[in-house]
Amino acid sequence: MDKTITIVSGLPRSGTSMMMKMLEAGGIRPLIDNLRQADPDNPKGYYEYERVKKIKDDQDWLKQAEGKAVKMVSALLKHLPKNYQYKVIFMERKMAEILASQKKMLIRQNKPTDAIPDQKMAQLYQKHLTKVKAWLKEQDNIEFIDIDYNQALKNPSEIIRKIKAFLSHNLDTSSMVGIIDNSLYRQRQ
DSSP: OOSOEEEEEESTTSSHHHHHHHHHHHTOOBOOOOOSOOBTTBTTOOOOOGGGGGTTTOOTTHHHHTTSEEEEEGGGGGGOOTTSOEEEEEEEOOHHHHHHHHHHHHHHTTOOSOSSOHHHHHHHHHHHHHHHHHHHHHOTTEEEEEEEHHHHHHOHHHHHHHHHHHHTOOOOHHHHHTTOOGGGOOSOO
16 A cells, blocks of 8 residues: 555545545545635535646656545546556446536536536536546556445445455544545435
C-alpha cells in the first residue's frame, strides 16, 4: 500500500465523498485541501483536492498521493499516468438518485436544471460509464472494484469486507461502519 494510490471515483453524486470519509476512518489518509467547504449538499465535506481537476496538465501532485486516497471524477481517470499503480474504488448508484441529487444541488446553486432532460442525461452517463469501465479493464497498472452506494447503506459490513480484501489493507472496519449516515440518503428512488 505504501506506493499504491487509492482513487475513489464515479459519477458526481454517487457516494464518493462518503467513501473517502470511510477510508479515512479506516486508516487511509486522504489527499485533500479543504478548499471546497461542507455545505447542505455535502454536510460532512467533499474530500477533494483541487489539483486533481487539472490532471491532464499537472501530474506532479501524484507523488503526494502515494499511500493515500484521493477522489477523482470518472471523466478524469483516462489522464492517469502509467508510472504509478492505482486501486480504484468505483462508486455506483441508482441513476435516478444521481440525477435527483444533481438537480437538487443545481437548484440550491440557482443554476438551470432543464438544460438536458433526465432521460437523455441518463443515456449519456450510461454510455460514459461503459466506456470508462472498458478503459479501466485494459490498464495494467490499475485494479478496480465496483461498490454499490445503495448496498453500502443497506449492508455496510459486507461492502467494507470487499473493500478491505481489495485494498489488502488492515482497515479499522468498525470505524468505517460508523461513517454510514442514512439521514444523508435524501434522494431515494
